[in-house]
Amino acid sequence: MRGKATSQQAEERRAAAEAGIRAKIARLGGVAGLEPVFTRFGDDCFAQRRDWLDDRSPARPVLSCNMAATAYFGVRGGDVAAVLPGIRNAGLTAWGPQDADGQEDAYAAGTIRYAIKYLHDQGRFTDGRLMASPALKAPGLGIDWDRQGLPLVNVVEEPKPCDAQYATEIYHRCESDPKGSVAEARARYGTVLTLSVDATGYFTVARKG
Secondary structure, eight states, rough: OOOTTTTTTHHHHHHHHHHHHHHHHHHHHHHEEEEEEEEEEEEEEEOOGGTTTTTTTTOOOEEEEEEEEEEEEEEEEGGGGHHHHHHTTTTTOOOSBBBSSSBBTTTSTTTTTHHHHHHHHHTTTTTTOOEEEEOEEETTTTEEEOSSSSSSSSSOOOOOOOOOOOOOOEEEEEESSSSSOOOHHHHHHSSEEEEEEEEEEEEOOOOOH
């Protein structure tokens, strides 16, 4: 299995998956007011454990590879509300629930309209009730940022230390590119924003028979 996880086909799929993630990061990095700092990549291939072999379903692969990433950006001037329209215009995805006409609901958490309203209203409805988190959400993607001094405080954390390779991992990569830290980004820009790309499968080896 190790040979399959590092085969030419797997490497080509791996490179394509990473290129897709980097394209998303580059598109967001083109938004005025955002400065890319570093990205933490996680890339793993798992072999099916021996105690799973009682499941002989051909649908279950004997090897699966997945890649995820979190990109860290500095917000120049610390004004997230100012960059949110640019994030919408970047066309990365449709953030949050959309109506039949493809328009955002200003009161639906996960949308850019809601996030702008949250920041404008300081996280509270007019009757004083707390508003839900303004983090942007879409299938496979998420954007969040430092929010201090607001009712729902959020402080972007440093990436967790890379785990040791598990026994069932045939391939394992965990790295930050380029090297960097949240503390350095916060010291320079004041506010840190993250783009999270959920784990996506890019290569599998099907069970024979």
